[in-house]
Amino acid sequence: MAGDRDGSRDRGRDRRPAGGGCLRASGRVHRFGDDVNTDVIIAAQHKASALDIATMARHTFEDIDPDFVDRVRPGDLVVAGRNFGCGSSRETAPRVLSACGVAxxxxxxxxRIFFRNAINSGLPVAECDTTGIAAGDELVLDLDAGYLEAAGTRRRVD
Incomplete structure (x- = not known):
């Protein structure tokens, strides 16, 4: 198949690093609801500093969760309801999440556009039922094995 040898073929929904590897993350939950728009992940007025992702990251979620950047720690996970990342194709949205330390x-x-932008920028994403997962819960996400564990219960992830 063309592109296979150089690793450039389309990897579809496979979120593992090219050449194998796995992703296992564990951390605290930062919970959001349905229809979180890219404009509230990083507002347009802060996009002027697009060359400085660290500066932009200080404004992540500031319109809906002003304390997010103070609470988030490296390895934490963002968990949301339906349609996370809707709105404009703001490629910086997944980048600021990574810059904040979101695993x-x-x-x-x-x-769909956020999903592709996240994969393209290297931010791991997983789809599953998030009902019952609350802010502050500790989660284990294993994309290689295909599960998310919360409060001792495993859920299959896509």
């Missing part, structure tokens, strides 16, 4: 985003399901 992965879990939703049920994602807005």
């Amino acid at each position: 992965a985003v879990v939703a049920q399901p994602f807005a």
Whole structure:
């Protein structure tokens, strides 16, 4: 198949690094609801500093969760309801989440454009039922094995 040898073929929904590997993340949940728009992940007025992702990251979720950047720690996970990342194709949205230390985003399901932008920028994403997962819960996400564990219960992830 063309492109296989150089690793450039389309990997579809496979979120593992090219050449194998796995992703296992564990961390605290930052919970959001349905229809979280890319404009609230990173507002347009902060896009002027697009060359400085660290500066932009200080404004992540500031319109809906002003304390997010103070609470988030490296390895934490963002968990949301339906249609996370809807709205405009703001490629910086997944980049600011990574810059804040977010290890992965879990939703049920994602807005398609955010899903692709996240994969393209290297932010792991997983789709599963997020009902019952609350802010502050500790999660384990294993994309290689295909599960998310919350409060001792495993859920299959896509």
